[in-house]
Amino acid sequence: MSKTMWFVVADGAQARIFANEAEKGGLTLVTHLRNDKARLPGAKLGRDKPTRVQESANPSRSAAEPHVDPKEKEKLRFAHQLGAHIEEAAKKSRFDSFVLVAPARTAREIRGTLGSASRDRLLGIVNKDLSWVGDADMGEHVKGFGRRLQRPRVFAHLFPGQPVPE
Structure with a gap:
């Protein structure tokens, strides 16, 4: 049976999932997910002006900021x-283990939405933004991640010749 490791490379608006199989080597793109709304300016997602509230002590009105910025709301929706x-x-069982590669805040939001089946397969999180790296070059960027993971021996099986901590 083939051991498949996924690399989930994400930011707040897009995610690419790459697969690495032990027998084949190299990364192949499995899927590319996007949320175009998260890339829009906040003013295009919600109201331009904040809502107005009237205070009980006097007749004047003051602006009330929303609890969650519309852009952040879209990023949270994408993380879910x-x-x-x-x-x-x-x-x-489409993969045996996976590594989440995302900026710290995005990684924290995504990790919080994972269920027990996927949490058990999570090898580790690399807090790095690699959303700008092309598909063909991604393999070179993830090779050195073995030292940062919780279970580096599994990683070493998929990338032979890489240094593994004891």
Whole structure:
């Protein structure tokens, strides 16, 4: 049976999932998920002006900022969609383990949405933004991640010749 490791490379608005199989080597793109709304300016997602509230002490009105910025709300929605996608794939055994590569805040939001099936397969999180790296060059960027992971021996099996801590 083939051991498949996924690399989930994400930011707040897009995610690419790469697969690495032990026998084949190299990365192949599995899927590319996008949320175009998260890339729009906040003014295009919600109201331009904040709502007005009237205070009880006097007749004047003051502006009330929303609790969550519309752009942040879209990023949270995308994190939930990505977490659900990873969880569903874990339940269908489409991968054996995965590494989440995302900026710290995004990684924290995605990790919070993972279910038990996918959390058990999470090797580690690399807090790095690699959303700008092309698909063909991604393999070179993820080779050195073995030292940062919780279970580096699994990583060493997929990338032979890489240094593994004891």
